[in-house]
Amino acid sequence: MYGLVNKAIQDMVCSRFGEETWKKIKHTAEVDEDVFLSMEGYPDDITHKLVKAASVVLSLPASQIMQAFGEFWVQYTAQEGYGEMMDMSGDTLPEFLENLDNLHAHVGVSFPKLQPPSFECSDIEENSLSLHYRSNREGLTPMILGLVKGLGSKFDTEVYITQTQSRDEGAEHDEFLVIYKPN
């Protein structure tokens, strides 16, 4: 995972719980990095250890941490210089979701170590669609719930998302029903 992800976790924890809590989380995770370089590639395990340690230190379920992080990621990347790229990826929530693979392909051209998941939309109706999420990473599914919620805020759109298929329960990939209503 690029360091931008770990840096975003650090910024979310520091902004909401302070520097001391972040130090405790890094210590619990046994992660020694003082600074995460956005454009450096880090083992995925570091991200998983940080989420697990945050769950212990904050006494919150890891799924809740990942969901909050997904929501935070959308605004964080916009303020960290990817706002224009995100704005070019669609004017509405369904459009953005349909263009997500293109967005990742665009980033991947400049940053070849990117290992993006794949998102596909099907059964697209006026106010709903099915979102298919395929990834070679494990355990980040709750982040997708937060990412879509974050897109709801970005597009001032009420969004309801529920998982309808789960890889953990034997499905080939995770699938979500996304219902949206622009305000």
Ligand SMILES: O=C(O)CCCCN(CCc1ccccc1OCc1ccc(-c2ccc(Oc3ccccc3)cc2)cc1)Cc1ccc(C(=O)O)cc1
């Ligand atoms: O792998 C999984 O199964 C779940 C990963 C979910 C995280 N993605 C979120 C995708 C997303 C979904 C909804 C809305 C917005 C989303 O992201 C927009 C986005 C995607 C990628 C970047 C990005 C930009 C630069 C990166 O790397 C840098 C950073 C600074 C300098 C050089 C390279 C890494 C990711 C920025 C915004 C983004 C992503 C972040 C990092 C990686 C990666 O390091 O492989 C792959 C994907």
